[in-house]
Amino acid sequence: MFKRALWQGLIAGTAGGVVMTLGEKLEQAVTGRPDSHVPARVLQRLSGLPEHPGKQPLPVNWAMHFGQAAALGVLRSVMAHAGLRGPLASAKFTVVRLTNDQILENATGVGAPPPTWPRRELAVDVLHKTVYAFVTGVVADALARRSSGLGPGQRHAALRPGRRPGVGPLPRGEVYGR
Numbered sequence: 035m036f037k038r039a040l041w042q043g044l045i046a047g048t049a050g051g052v053v054m055t056l057g058e059k060l061e062q063a064v065t066g067r068p069d070s071h072v073p074a075r076v077l078q079r080l081s082g083l084p085e086h087p088g089k090q091p092l093p094v095n096w097a098m099h100f101g102q103a104a105a106l107g108v109l110r111s112v113m114a115h116a117g118l119r120g121p122l123a124s125a126k127f128t129v130v131r132l133t134n135d136q137i138l139e140n141a142t143g144v145g146a147p148p149p150t151w152p153r154r155e156l157a158v159d160v161l162h163k164t165v166y167a168f169v170t171g172v173v174a175d176a177l178a179r180r181s182s183g184l185g186p187g188q189r190h191a192a193l194r195p196g197r198r199p200g201v202g203p204l205p206r207g208e209v210y211g212r
Contacts, residue, residue: 035182035210039111042177047107050170051100057165061158072144073098079142102138103166106131110170114178116210117185124171131163186210 061067074090077083077098110127113119118126132148139145148156178185184192186209203209 035115036112038181039115039178040108042114042181043108043111043174044104045107046111046170046173046177047104048100049173050107050166050168051103053169054103054162054166055099058162061162065158067158069095071095072139073102075144076138076142077101079144080138102134103170106134107170107174110167111174111178114171114174115182115185117187117189117191119171119175119178119185119188121168121171123175124168127171128160128164128167131167132160135159135163 062069071090074095075085077094078085078090083094109130110124113123113127136145136148140147148159151159189208190203
């Protein structure tokens with residue numbers, strides 16, 4: 035499962051990153067909002083690369099932007115393979131995506147906590163990360179469904195719908211783990 039989740043997650047996360055970026059570019063054309071250089075600054079701080087004032091090198095910006103999208107896609111793929119699929123799973127993943135950004139940006143001193151942001155900027159960020167999470171989820175769910183069918187959690191739920199007493203776990207040989 036983990037080998038499939040890895041490559042499928044990289045694909046799903048990259049797809050989510052591409053759609054998020056296209057949405058950002060469209061939104062920027064309408065609103066006039068400038069490009070963000072936060073991803074490049076975070077990568078420079080994390081990797082020890084030299085920092086540059088002002089506009090950041092596009093390859094560094096995109097390496098962090100798409101690298102982070104692809105890497106987090108692996109987690110969404112693991113969720114899908116375990117049986118955590120659909121819009122609710124993607125909503126949960128949205129929180130993970132936003133939290134990941136905030137940990138990296140705040141730990142490196144590049145960003146500030148969202149409660150200090152202007153409301154419009156916060157809304158735009160949440161919107162774009164939600165698009166990423168849901169597109170990544172759709173792709174991860176489809177790939178997991180195609181390669182492994184129902185996840186263990188979904189098979190367990192199918193034994194007796196709803197959370198009920200008396201429904202033991204699936205047999206060990208039918209799940210991931212040892």
